[in-house]
Amino acid sequence: GAGVSQSPRYKVAKRGQDVALRCDPISGHVSLFWYQQALGQGPEFLTYFQNEAQLDKSGLPSDRFFAERPEGSVSTLKIQRTQQEDSAVYLCASSPQQNSPLHFGNGTRLTVT
Amino acid sequence: RKEVEQDPGPFNVPEGATVAFNCTYSNSASQSFFWYRQDCRKEPKLLMSVYSSGNEDGRFTAQLNRASQYISLLIRDSKLSDSATYLCVVIGYGGSQGNLIFGKGTKLSVKP
Numbered sequence: 001g002a003g004v005s006q007s008p009r010y011k012v013a014k015r016g017q018d019v020a021l022r023c024d025p026i027s028g029h030v031s032l033f034w035y036q037q038a039l040g041q042g043p044e045f046l047t048y049f050q051n052e053a054q055l056d057k058s059g060l061p062s063d064r065f066f067a068e069r070p071e072g073s074v075s076t077l078k079i080q081r082t083q084q085e086d087s088a089v090y091l092c093a094s095s096p097q098q099n100s101p102l103h104f105g106n107g108t109r110l111t112v113t
Numbered sequence: 114r115k116e117v118e119q120d121p122g123p124f125n126v127p128e129g130a131t132v133a134f135n136c137t138y139s140n141s142a143s144q145s146f147f148w149y150r151q152d153c154r155k156e157p158k159l160l161m162s163v164y165s166s167g168n169e170d171g172r173f174t175a176q177l178n179r180a181s182q183y184i185s186l187l188i189r190d191s192k193l194s195d196s197a198t199y200l201c202v203v204i205g206y207g208g209s210q211g212n213l214i215f216g217k218g219t220k221l222s223v224k225p
Contacts, residue, residue, distance in 0.1 A: 033213070042200055042217035043157065091156060099204050099212055101147050104156035 002026065004105035006092050012111045013082045021077045021108045025094030033102060034067055034077050035091040043091055049075060050098065082112045116140065117203050119216035127224055130191050134219045136201030137183045145204035146177055146184045150197045151218065157200055160186075191223045 005024040013019050025032050031050055035043035036059075045059040051072035060067070064082075069075040079086055089109050093102035119136045126132050138146075146163035161168065163175040163184050174187040188195055198218040 035215075042215045045213075045215075099145055101159050101162065101202070102157075102213070104158070106156045 004092055004094055004103050006090075006105035006108050008108060009106065010109050010111075012113060015082060015084060015112055017082050017112075018078065018080045019082055019110065021079075021090050021092075021110070023075045023077070023092030023094075023105060025073065025075070025092070026096075026103055027073075029094035029096050029103070030072075031095045031098055031100070031102075032069060032075050033093045033095075034075070035093065036061075037089045037091055037107070039088075046077070046090075079110075082110075084112050086110060087112045117201060117214045117216040119199075119201055119219045121217060121219060123220040123222050125222045125224060126191055128191060128193060130223075131187065131189045132191055132221065133185055133187045134199055134201075134221075135183050135185050136203075136216050136219075137181075138203045138214075139182070140203075141179075141182060143182075143203045146175075147202040147204070148173075148175060148184075148186050149200040149202060149215075151200055152197045160199070188221075191221075193223050193225060196221055196223045 007022045033048050034046040037043045047057040047067045049069045052069050064080045066078045089107040091107045093104045095102050117138050148160040149157040150160045151157040161170050161175050163177050167176040172189045176185045198220045200218045201216040203214045
């Protein structure tokens, strides 16, 4: 069956460019999470949606990061004026309801040069 | 003290060995617990849930100790293919981060 889909798989951006990362969760999944994972580290929480509502964005590292899920399905993570420290894998995950285990997409590897 | 802590390893073990990882959590209100496996350059995948009474899935055994606030994962007769990073996940933390906290992972390397 269809899992969580993320695009693009790889993104190279020049410092200062804006990027948009897309996540298609599993159909019907209410909860959607974004994580940032640096090499050799565990996933670090960025933000969390329940349907279209962004319930927690405490993990977004700066106001250059913005996420939306306008219709409660597809979500976009936008990073403005990218910096080298933004280079990481960005993982999206969804779950059918709160407190259920997550299903991850295969991530977008962002490299800022 | 961090919310969820794991020994980062690496644990280097020979094939056939038994290896155990622990994960401690700080919030006694935590409700659900899981172990995820993450292969190099891949996304995390659910390995198993952790139930209060302990549970087993083939060579893998998960246990929960609420009194001491830790969960464990035991791998018996380890295989080369078990080499990965094992992440513990604690849910029901108290409303933040979607109620879900990841540990930083324990790296396992199984050698022939």
